[in-house]
Amino acid sequence: MTSAQSVVEFDGVTHGFGDRRVLTEVSTTLTERRVGIVGANGSGKSTLVRMINGLVEPDVGTVRVNGTEVTGRHRRRVRREVGFIFSDPDRQVIMPTVVEDVELSLSRSKLSGAERRTVVDDVLARFGLDGHADHPSHQLSGGQKQLLALASVLVTKPRIVVADEPTTLLDLRNTRMLGEVFAGLDQQLIVVSHDLDILTGFDRILVVDDGRIVCDDVPADALTFYRKLMS
Numbered sequence: 001m002t003s004a005q006s007v008v009e010f011d012g013v014t015h016g017f018g019d020r021r022v023l024t025e026v027s028t029t030l031t032e033r034r035v036g037i038v039g040a041n042g043s044g045k046s047t048l049v050r051m052i053n054g055l056v057e058p059d060v061g062t063v064r065v066n067g068t069e070v071t072g073r074h075r076r077r078v079r080r081e082v083g084f085i086f087s088d089p090d091r092q093v094i095m096p097t098v099v100e101d102v103e104l105s106l107s108r109s110k111l112s113g114a115e116r117r118t119v120v121d122d123v124l125a126r127f128g129l130d131g132h133a134d135h136p137s138h139q140l141s142g143g144q145k146q147l148l149a150l151a152s153v154l155v156t157k158p159r160i161v162v163a164d165e166p167t168t169l170l171d172l173r174n175t176r177m178l179g180e181v182f183a184g185l186d187q188q189l190i191v192v193s194h195d196l197d198i199l200t201g202f203d204r205i206l207v208v209d210d211g212r213i214v215c216d217d218v219p220a221d222a223l224t225f226y227r228k229l230m231s
């Protein structure tokens, strides 16, 4: 079954940190199931996607998720719809053990204890972490923590998954596995990445440069544009 289509809208979004302008008049509507975002270091990609769950609020303009403006008042509601995967899993993996970290994500669910345990076991197995269920989370490798963060987000079945450089800590095998997980997701997926391979099969790629979307196209054309921009 495919989830209902999601819509993320940026309307005239401008943002700065102190005196430094980071995003300038960004307007775009994202409805495709697989959207990639590429661009140079410091071009504003993370700032842009952090606005989708209200981690950053625009100085000017609005961001809407499925019609709801992402502002203080509505932020909690939007965050239930948006699963956000940080590039640094230490920001996300917070519970003492692996299994507790995934269980925390399910604390709002109506599942029984036994059902919850089955869901947790399944997702840990899916991400190759079943052998680590009762291990201290902080003893996982960086890549394993990244997989745990991903498991903890996906187990809540968010309508939209936003991943900010999800492959930076992963080896080749786990990067491929992540690509397969992404390909199998029903929900909308928005991925910031310097690893262009992970964007294979995506529907649309935005190229961000100096706080603006400078190209918005199908992957082949957008990535050709990006490679020229970077050369």
Ligand SMILES: Nc1ncnc2c1ncn2[C@@H]1O[C@H](COP(=O)(O)OP(=O)(O)OP(=O)(O)O)[C@@H](O)[C@H]1O
Residues within 6 Å of the ligand: 017, 022, 039, 040, 041, 042, 043, 044, 045, 046, 047, 048
């Ligand atoms: N919380 C913050 N406070 C001050 N400056 C910030 C903050 N977050 C980001 N910046 C600055 O905003 C600019 C854009 O950062 P951002 O993380 O959005 O870029 P990016 O395109 O994701 O970069 P990268 O590819 O290196 O991760 C950078 O110059 C960064 O230093």
